[in-house]
Amino acid sequence: MESSIGQTIKRLQRALQRRGVSREDSEDLIQEAYQRLEIYRRDKPVDHAEGFLVRTAINLSIDAVRKRRRANHADEPIESHIIVDESPLPDEVYASRRRLDRLNEGFAALDPITRQMIRAQRxxxxxxxxxxxxxxxxxxxxEKRLAKGILFLVNWMEGW
Structure with a gap:
């Protein structure tokens, strides 16, 4: 019986290690699986103890992975997940629109040829x-028309 338990433990360790569980963790999982087998046997008979142990140990390893994943997320404070809103503030949007409206008014005040030239260049x-x-x-x-038109727009926008 002693050798049977030793062989079962080795088979369980190999099964868990194939799933990426370390040797130390597999020993803990096997011990937990044996405890659960003994608790289960108090109320119900177990026909295939080794199958019960394998299934229990594998389920425990899956649970351990899930628990670690949740713990990794839960340990991080919410402040570490800073979301920066790069969009301008509403008052900045309003001020920008007002400046653009003012520029359009100045642009409309230019003579049509100068307006066409500035539009073509810019x-x-x-x-x-x-x-x-x-x-x-x-x-x-x-060049003279462009310079005069740009100077007019610069003066028009002064203070805006």
Whole structure:
């Protein structure tokens, strides 16, 4: 009987180690499985003790893994999970919209040709030479219009 128990323990250890359980943990799980077998036998007969032990030890190993996973999450304070909201505050959004409205008003106050030139340079990425060719003006004339238009918008937006 002694050798039978020793062989059963070895088989249980191998079964648990195949599932990634360390030798020390497998010994604890086997001891717990034996305790549960003895408690179960008080009320009901067990026909296949080794099968009961294997199933119990494997279930205990699964429970231990689940418990460790839960414990890892439970040990971390909620403060360690900082979620940063990168979006602007409502008052910043409101102020930005007001500045954009003000800029659009200033843009509308420009003469149409200067407005087209600034839009072509700033938004469409055209060069001064391309804008000059498009409007059949000299580069110098386009540069002056752009400079005056930008200066007007800078002054228009001052304080906003």
């Amino acid at each position: 938004m469409e990425g055209l060069s001064v030479a391309a804008i000059a060719a498009q409007h059949r003006l000299s580069m110098s004339a386009v």
